[in-house]
Amino acid sequence: MIKKLALASGVLSLVFPTMAFAADEASSQxxxxxxxxxxxxxxxxxxxxxxxxxxxxxxxxxRMKNAGHVAGKTIFTIGLCSLVYWAVGxxxxxxxxxxxNETLSKIIGWGSxxxxxxxxxxxxxxxxxTSVFFLFQLAFAAISLSIAxxxxxxxxxxxxxxxxxxxxxAVIYPVVAHWIWxxxxxxxxxxxxxxxxxxxxxxxxxxxxxxxxxxxxxxxKFNRDGSANEILGHNQVFSALSVLLLWVGWFGFNAGxxxxxxxxxxxxxxxxxQLGAAAGAVAALLISWLITGKAxxxxxxxxxxxxxxxxxxxxxxxxxxxxxxxxxxxGVLVFFSVKLFEKLKVDDPIYALSVHGMAGIWGTLANxxxxxxxxxxxxxxxQGGLIDTGSWYQLWVQLESxxxxxxxxxxxxxLILGVMKLxxxxxVTEEQEIIGLDLSEHGTYGYxxxxxxxxQNL
Amino acid sequence: xxxxxGAQLLSRIGTxxxxxxxxxxxxxxxxxxxxLLSEQPVEQFYTNLNEAHDALIKRAIALAEANLARMGNxxxxxxxxxxxxxxxxxxxxxxxxxxxxxxxxDPDDESGREAAAQYFSHLAQAIxxxxxxxxxxxxxxxxxxxxxxxxxSLTDWKNKLNEWFEEPDWERVRYLLIVxxxxxxxxxxxxxxxxxxxxxxxxxxxxxxxxxxxNNTMRHKMLIGVFGQLLRERYGEDAGSLDVKxxxxxxxxxxxxxxxxxxxxxxxxxxxxxxxxxxxxKLSAEEASSYAxxxxxxxxxxxxxxxxxxxxxxxxxxxxxxxxxxxxxIEELKHGLRTGKKLQRRVFKQTxxxx
Numbered sequence: 001m002i003k004k005l006a007l008a009s010g011v012l013s014l015v016f017p018t019m020a021f022a023a024d025e026a027s028s029q030x031x032x033x034x035x036x037x038x039x040x041x042x043x044x045x046x047x048x049x050x051x052x053x054x055x056x057x058x059x060x061x062x063r064m065k066n067a068g069h070v071a072g073k074t075i076f077t078i079g080l081c082s083l084v085y086w087a088v089g090x091x092x093x094x095x096x097x098x099x100x101n102e103t104l105s106k107i108i109g110w111g112s113x114x115x116x117x118x119x120x121x122x123x124x125x126x127x128x129x130t131s132v133f134f135l136f137q138l139a140f141a142a143i144s145l146s147i148a149x150x151x152x153x154x155x156x157x158x159x160x161x162x163x164x165x166x167x168x169x170a171v172i173y174p175v176v177a178h179w180i181w182x183x184x185x186x187x188x189x190x191x192x193x194x195x196x197x198x199x200x201x202x203x204x205x206x207x208x209x210x211x212x213x214x215x216x217x218x219x220x221k222f223n224r225d226g227s228a229n230e231i232l233g234h235n236q237v238f239s240a241l242s243v244l245l246l247w248v249g250w251f252g253f254n255a256g257x258x259x260x261x262x263x264x265x266x267x268x269x270x271x272x273x274q275l276g277a278a279a280g281a282v283a284a285l286l287i288s289w290l291i292t293g294k295a296x297x298x299x300x301x302x303x304x305x306x307x308x309x310x311x312x313x314x315x316x317x318x319x320x321x322x323x324x325x326x327x328x329x330x331g332v333l334v335f336f337s338v339k340l341f342e343k344l345k346v347d348d349p350i351y352a353l354s355v356h357g358m359a360g361i362w363g364t365l366a367n368x369x370x371x372x373x374x375x376x377x378x379x380x381x382x383q384g385g386l387i388d389t390g391s392w393y394q395l396w397v398q399l400e401s402x403x404x405x406x407x408x409x410x411x412x413x414x415l416i417l418g419v420m421k422l423x424x425x426x427x428v429t430e431e432q433e434i435i436g437l438d439l440s441e442h443g444t445y446g447y448x449x450x451x452x453x454x455x456q457n458l
Numbered sequence: 459x460x461x462x463x464g465a466q467l468l469s470r471i472g473t474x475x476x477x478x479x480x481x482x483x484x485x486x487x488x489x490x491x492x493x494l495l496s497e498q499p500v501e502q503f504y505t506n507l508n509e510a511h512d513a514l515i516k517r518a519i520a521l522a523e524a525n526l527a528r529m530g531n532x533x534x535x536x537x538x539x540x541x542x543x544x545x546x547x548x549x550x551x552x553x554x555x556x557x558x559x560x561x562x563x564d565p566d567d568e569s570g571r572e573a574a575a576q577y578f579s580h581l582a583q584a585i586x587x588x589x590x591x592x593x594x595x596x597x598x599x600x601x602x603x604x605x606x607x608x609x610x611s612l613t614d615w616k617n618k619l620n621e622w623f624e625e626p627d628w629e630r631v632r633y634l635l636i637v638x639x640x641x642x643x644x645x646x647x648x649x650x651x652x653x654x655x656x657x658x659x660x661x662x663x664x665x666x667x668x669x670x671x672x673n674n675t676m677r678h679k680m681l682i683g684v685f686g687q688l689l690r691e692r693y694g695e696d697a698g699s700l701d702v703k704x705x706x707x708x709x710x711x712x713x714x715x716x717x718x719x720x721x722x723x724x725x726x727x728x729x730x731x732x733x734x735x736x737x738x739x740k741l742s743a744e745e746a747s748s749y750a751x752x753x754x755x756x757x758x759x760x761x762x763x764x765x766x767x768x769x770x771x772x773x774x775x776x777x778x779x780x781x782x783x784x785x786x787x788i789e790e791l792k793h794g795l796r797t798g799k800k801l802q803r804r805v806f807k808q809t810x811x812x813x
Contacts, residue, residue, distance in 0.1 A: 227697030293679065293689040 029123040035261040036128040043256020047139035050249030053242045054146040060238025065436025068446025077165045084169040092174035093182045106185040147204025150352025151211035158441040190382035191401035195257040197313030197363035205357030210413035217347030228342045243301045254315045272315040272323040279327025280307015303331035305355045310363030322370035330359045368395025471513040500758040508548045519644045522584035536646035537562035546639035548727045553772035555595045559608035561649045595771040623661040631670035675712040681705030682795040703776025707756040713805045752794040
């Protein structure tokens with residue numbers, strides 16, 4: 001082996017004489033930056049592709065009459081979100097014009113509005129160009145927003161999607177992201193949220209919660225005596241496919257959050273991610289089978305996603321066995337959470353509150369229990385959790401970040417959506433809801449043949 | 459009926475000449491029986507109730523036959539009117555549907571066959587309509603005397619059974635199980651006896667038939683989970699209720715029927731089957747009494763299931779609502795369901811060994 005290598009490098013040095021000196025510092029920095037950039041861009045693309053997962057998930061979990069609307073509006077809101085994030089959101093999260101003002105910079109960032117990145121990075125000082133970092137961060141903001149749509153599904157006006165996209169991307173998401181990732185006060189406390197169980201998932205889920213509470217349940221979801229009806233989605237194959245798309249995209253989400261190639265640590269993150277997702281899917285199917293006597297597909301899908309959401313915060317901080325435990329708990333949790341929200345008469349069509357909210361909380365807290373000192377040092381955020389160090393400190397910090405971020409998002413979402421409800425109206429009319437949003441908001445059906453036939457039979 | 463009011467109503471059924479009179483008698487019997495629900499032991503209640511149903515159905519058949527006779531049509535050959543399902547098992551509740559058939563003696567020649575087929579099709583029509591007016595909804599599965607498949611001469615019935623025996627698929631074996639519960643309610647009972655003689659043959663030991671019967675028998679599961687929890691309805695109007703019909707009563711009926719068929723027992727009612735299985739030594743006294751106890755509970759709970767009056771029909775969704783599931787009842791029910799599950803497992807095991 002060594003002989004072969006020596007021979008190969010000898011031959012190569014004959015062909016490319018400069019390669020013999022390739023280890024000079026500048027080129028190695030250039031190579032490092034190039035590889036980092038390539039990986040982060042791939043990760044950003046994977047995360048943006050997760051929107052395909054959300055389109056299928058949301059469409060598959062809802063009824064045919066709303067399919068075109070549900071799917072199409074996501075493309076529109078990604079577009080709008082990108083522009084707003086470019087103009088404002090990125091600056092609030094990562095802007096550094098206000099670093100001298102220590103108090104203010106703990107709360108929000110300032111600067112870099114209408115972001116204009118350098119055309120290339122500086123290999124001597126940076127690990128990657130800011131352009132790729134922007135794209136990666138934008139992809140996260142858009143995911144958080146798409147999670148929020150779960151609470152809007154099948155009854156919100158299209159105009160409310162427009163207004164909420166602007167406000168969520170400008171003032172809700174960037175603030176939380178700044179606190180934990182942008183050098184804000186929770187980052188200074190050592191809150192561990194590797195890829196965003198809290199920042200992305202809990203934020204999206206709580207916005208969804210505010211929306212679904214303000215909108216009230218869909219027509220026909222609950223009976224007068226309080227019992228729930230099952231409003232089945234129109235395509236379970238879409239839903240299953242969506243989970244696979246999200247699952248694959250999640251490697252960009254989690255492993256991409258290493259934002260470097262370096263020593264290959266990002267592969268360890270990907271490894272834990274796979275374990276968490278797998279455990280979530282398995283646990284959810286088994287628990288539904290044991291409790292209801294039927295192995296429920298929707299629950300299984302939710303379980304895989306809950307495993308992914310939960311492992312998102314902890315994927316870089318825990319040992320493999322802990323990743324499995326975190327996934328298993330998430331799978332069980334999501335099953336009971338769905339039942340709980342139903343009991344509370346909260347209509348959650350896409351199960352966003354359970355999958356992204358409950359599992360997001362669990363994943364964030366799980367760091368405080370399972371994080372190891374070695375990995376915390378490796379990542380350079382916070383410290384080991386209860387099991388490894390015996391210290392409650394990290395669990396406390398995690399709890400603090402969940403509660404504070406949750407309270408902010410919930411408050412801001414209720415305020416914004418509440419004002420929207422008063423000023424412009426939030427929900428479509430009963431007639432529009434019954435006809436379906438495809439027709440009422442866009443004038444044409446997502447499934448024209450089937451829906452026209454169904455209408456003739458009315 | 460044992461009580462004077464009931465006995466009087468019953469005797470009036472036997473003399474009623476009009477459908478409307480019969481209907482009002484049925485309504486009054488229902489009121490009367492509902493009052494007895496909490497007083498009588500469940501077996502006696504069912505005996506009384508089924509006596510009343512039998513009387514009503516018999517009277518309806520007699521009236522329908524008389525109506526045809528007035529138009530000059532009399533039965534060309536003797537016949538028996540058959541009840542399947544809960545009617546056959548003498549386990550009808552206050553709201554049971556019509557599962558019925560007709561078997562008639564073989565006519566002598568071709569023209570007689572045609573005439574008989576025509577007459578009995580008219581008769582079945584008249585009977586089913588009249589019973590509908592009395593509030594008995596027709597069978598969803600079309601197992602009803604107006605369906606030509608279930609209204610046949612003795613020879614045709616035997617041929618049909620042979621057909622089912624020879625090419626047993628899942629559906630045909632289901633029909634065989636339906637026939638096992640049949641009972642003659644009116645007319646020449648000997649015809650059904652002959653049919654049953656044909657039915658209880660060694661054909662029933664065909665492994666394919668046994669396998670299908672077992673699958674059919676095990677299809678409905680006792681609604682109790684691995685943690686001993688009740689498996690209730692999760693969604694809809696009936697959320698929180700328990701489907702006692704398909705999650706307790708029917709699985710038990712099926713399991714006991716399976717054992718009875720294998721032992722060649724001709725009883726149709728489940729409790730009588732349990733009793734005979736004990737006499738034959740197929741069940742120990744202890745087993746028989748615990749199965750009978752569980753079954754009586756399920757019968758009692760069926761009577762508590764949500765009643766619905768749809769277009770004048772007495773119907774029932776077979777589900778026990780959350781409100782009626784008291785703590786005491788839940789414990790009793792769980793015990794019964796566990797017993798039922800044990801029975802199912804036993805039938806499964808002993809049949810598996812034989813197949």
